[in-house]
Amino acid sequence: MIYVLAHPIFEPEAAERIGAFRVKHEPERAKLVPPHVTLVFGVADGHLQTVSDLVDKVSCQTRAFPVFFDRCVIEFDPFEKKHKLFLLCGEGNEPITDLHNRLYNGAHSSELSSEHPFEPHMTIASYDERAEAEQIDVSALGDLPIRAQLTALDLVRLDDGCLTALKTVPLIV
Incomplete structure (x- = not known):
């Protein structure tokens, strides 16, 4: 499966708190992948070239931008059949949604x-x-909002529980 992720760049203390929190509350995923926002969710490998081309096109049309994770919610993930705690975006919500679209x-x-x-x-x-x-x-996360910067898009492949980075493309600085 192919995914497109954006890894928020946090201040060092916030990154440490989020990392420790994830190790405690989602240890398997924390070992697999650093904190991220998923922009393209698990599409078939046959779409690799299309998705790769879109990552290139979209990244050169998009400026890096700030994101503020300002609230937490619990949601049921019907695909993984798990209850998940999400950090939601206030500021940054619209440009992330635009990237996804x-x-x-x-x-x-x-x-x-x-x-x-x-x-x-x-x-x-x-x-x-x-x-x-x-x-x-x-x-344990510290005070909200937690500020971050989205500066790149990462194209990755998940195969047999192993995540492989295919490419990282920076957004416009």
Whole structure:
């Protein structure tokens, strides 16, 4: 499966807090991938060239921009059948949504679920039971909002539980 991710650049202390939080509350994913916002969700490998071309096109038309993660919500992920704690974006929500929409401008758009509208977020915890997610003490993240900068798009492949970076393309500085 092919994905497009954006890895927020945090201040060092915030990055450490988020990293430690994820290790505690979603250890498997924390080992697999650093904190990120998913822009293209698991499309078939057959779309690699289309998605790669879109990453190139979109990145050279988009300026790096700030993102403020300003609230937490628990959502059920119907694909993974998990209850997840998301950090949602206040400022930065619109440009992330715009990136997502432009990166689905191809045949792979048929793989996008219309039943689950895109909400810019960063997953920071994942549990089988909602009650477990509701017990999480989010104060370990520090004060909200958490400010970050999105500066690049990462094209990655997930194969047999292993994530391979295919390319990183910077946004306009």
